[in-house]
Amino acid sequence: MGSLKGLFMAFFIIFAIFPSHEAIAAKENATMEVKLKNYLGNQTSVKITATGDYQTSRGEIFIKAGEEMTLNVKSGKLAAYKESKKLGSFASLKIIPVKGDALLSINGRPYHGSFLFTVAGGYIRPINHVHIEDYLKGVVPNEMPALWHPEALKAQAVAARTYATHHQAKMIDDTISYQVYGGADGDRRTNTAIEQTAGKVIKHDGEIIEAFFSSSNGGMTELNSNVWSSGNPLGYLAIKEDAYDPKTKWTITLDKQQIDLSNKDLSKPAEWWTRIGEKDKTIVPNLKAWLKSNGYANRDIKITDIPVLSFTDKKTGGRATKGSIKLKFYARGLVNESGKLKEQKVELTNVPASKIRGMVGREVMKSYLVDHSGSDSSRIAIEGSGYGHGVGLSQFGAKTRAEAGQVYQEILAFYYPNTTIAREYGEASEISEEIPIKNAKSINMKAKHDSVIDKVTITYSLKEAATVSLMIKDDEGKTITTPVNEQSLKKGSYVAVWKVDKVHNGTYAAVASARDGSGMEARETLEFKVSKDTPHPIITDVETMGNYSTEKVNIAFTINENSKVAVEIKNGKGKVVGVLAEREFKKGRQSVNWDFGSISNGMFTVLISAKDGGDAEEAVSTKIPIRKTMGIVAAREIRIKEKADSSSKTSGTLYEDQALTILAQQGEWYKVKKGSQVGFVQKKHVKK
Structure with a gap:
């Protein structure tokens, strides 16, 4: 057989x-x-x-x-x-x-x-x-x-x-x-x-x-030398796109101010120390543990501010190698000459990213593949892909490849190119099959994209008669089309053609299966790129900057050609909660503003899509965290003042149990917003 x-x-x-x-x-x-x-x-x-x-x-x-x-x-x-x-x-x-x-x-x-x-x-x-x-x-x-x-x-x-x-x-x-x-x-x-x-x-x-x-490698394999500073790049590792990795996503959202001590008596911490705590309950405990291991052992710590958390110096594979963090905090018992708690500071700038990841927690920052990071006056937001260092085998990638029909030798061939499988010990079976692990696909199986006619030509050969199927999958493993479906073919060479006029540029995979008369089946996968010469809109350098005082977010982006642009805001359930633009934009740097005054707290997606005169399309997205501080009126009736002063002019009235948004604090006053009313109320009349 x-x-x-x-x-x-x-x-x-x-x-x-x-x-x-x-x-x-x-x-x-x-x-x-x-x-x-x-x-x-x-x-x-x-x-x-x-x-x-x-x-x-x-x-x-x-x-x-x-x-x-x-x-x-x-x-x-x-x-x-x-x-x-x-x-x-x-x-x-x-x-x-x-x-x-x-x-x-x-x-x-x-x-x-x-x-x-x-x-x-x-x-x-x-x-x-x-x-x-x-x-x-x-x-x-x-x-x-x-x-x-x-x-x-x-x-x-x-x-x-x-x-x-x-x-x-x-x-x-x-x-x-x-x-x-x-x-x-x-x-x-x-x-x-x-x-x-x-x-x-x-x-x-x-x-x-x-x-x-x-x-998970987040869709991109990595070199050992980019992750660990010691050692040269190994000849059996490479940086390349992994179309089968599910691109596990992770996010970090963090308030820059964790505790407001502006109205606390720093000379009498016993009066308030146990009653207040930091806003974040995930990263802050990790930071405290790091502080206790680095000079503050056995100290009770309150972290008040985290003004800086960032990652930079991306290598070829897109992973950050450097990071910076700044902490402001108080350690109980550490006071100045007048007996007041003395503010402590830790600032690390452009240190290895592994050091910062160790501080915030490996389970929080799951990898070094940072896709987007930004901050405004009050919040830090970082998004990334993958889980782990991304070097060598991706376990989730192996799972997806196996489910697509690849055998273990093929899986290992992708993640460890230029290697062989050998039996190191034990007895050989009666017939021992050793398959060299090398990327032979690019030598024996070919895929050629002709951008003029917008077609990909895939050539393959059969050593014996078989029933053949050929599927095309996108970078998420979804089948787009099946050019060859259960065809009975004789021994010889064949050509399959896939028309790509309606797909985007990117990495795709041709997955072929062949079954002989005995029912034995074999599969092979070839990854290839589609890169069209036809111009299409390209949206880059997306940046978001929020201001909680004005309750507006500025969304800036660069577009490479004149296009009709739509900017949509979606909530965590995918529902569109705002359409900021559906009009023509000129080539260059552009921006729109989103008023989030009536929006509840949560993580929102900004989707920017563009279509040029030839109907070529492009779309990108990014995340924006909205976390406004809410308060409830605790008095029967309070007046909204134009300034943080009791003698200031009254601009409105609030009543007991009404909800409002706290924009800022000024001494014993809150700057608040209720509907269209913005002004100041005494802090004692509002509970968070």
Whole structure:
């Protein structure tokens, strides 16, 4: 029965077949040394049980199957107990399973392999010596959901094995600093992926690579040297668009002023300290933790202002490498010569972006791929894509590629170009298929765009008769058209044509599948760009600047040619809440204003679309956070004054329980807005 793994001469990479008697020699020491920190944490006492007998390094049975033992830290050593009986005290303790299939559970979590128990920093720190394949069964389901497509799981298994083998010579731990390792609590689906790729690693020029991977690259892969300052660019990594990554989005919105202390007595913080807190509950705690680790240990801190948070110096892949932040805060107990709390400041300018990300939190700033950032007098807004460093395998990209029909070799080929898959240890199967990981698509499968006739021509060849389909997908993986649909074709070369007059410039993918008479199916994917010569509007340099006093946002942009432009504002549900322009704009820098006086707080989308005389279109969007401070009238009736002065002229009246917008504070007065009325009211009559 012929396999369609080699069906497309143009699509597929040729197998190398090894005879069954050429078994690859087993690697004698395919084991890892893993320090357990993640699950166990810092413990001075642990309970251990075993499914089989374990013996000490001297051959004495230490714990039998089904027994429970407790290890406690006593005077810097390990004290071992069975029930209440003390077995002894040890500086360190090594135990080995009598039979290889035994499991040792530590505080309820089972592990394969042997253990060296030590005391480090006053805590019990077990070191697990485990075979790499058993180690992977505790890694892959913790790095990628086991319910994902089997080909994505295989790609993750090979990448994780490669990473582990690369680091095999040193002791690692079970945290995200290396790979998250969960012991023997695996999953049958990930176990299958590991077993089906047993012993396989990725190599470049005969050497095992550093197989970096992250959750999502945001649509653009990255070089190691752009993320980490040390080291040269590696030959098996590249910067390129990833049409299959779902471009995970993240946002940071932050009030510049966190606490207003203008009316507080700084010499008597006990009167108000515990009653006030910062507005932000996500980033501020991370910043406080950083301050306590950098000179303010054991201090109670109030952060009043964050006037600066920005990221700059983008590399080729679009990721920021530098960042700046400025903090103003008070630490309880730090006073000046007159006994008043002394304002503290931290200002970091153009430091590594990783330092700033560490301060605000990795879960907040999910990557360095910053798409848009801006600020006004009161707010900071930053938007980005991706989750993680973006170097090497994108886990979400692998998932989407697998769902589109790519096998794990193809997935790894994209993320680690110019590499090969090789079996590093273990026995070869009767027929071992090793597929060189290299980007052969650009050599064998071709796509040519003719901008004059607005068509893309795709050529391909068949090695044998098959039923063929060819789909065109956009950069979000959505099928646009199917030029070839379930056609029965003979061996030979073929051409498919796709008319692109109604699509935008960008990256697209041709996804081909072929099925032979036995039902065996193979797939191949080729990414290509569509770049039309026909002029079309290009909107760039979009900037937004808001003013909470006037309740207006200025939206500025640059357009490359005269066009009819529409500017729409949409709320978080996608509903249009404002149309700012539907008229002709001339080439150059333009702007419109949005009055958000009647708009509630939230995150809004600005959509700018343009159409030129030839009906060529372009659209861009950006986000604007609106967060006005609201207040409620707490008095039966109050007068709105034109100035922050009781003797000032009255311009209006407010009544109890009416809602208003607080624009600013001036001493004991609020500047407020209610409908068309703007003026000042005494602060004591308004509650936030």
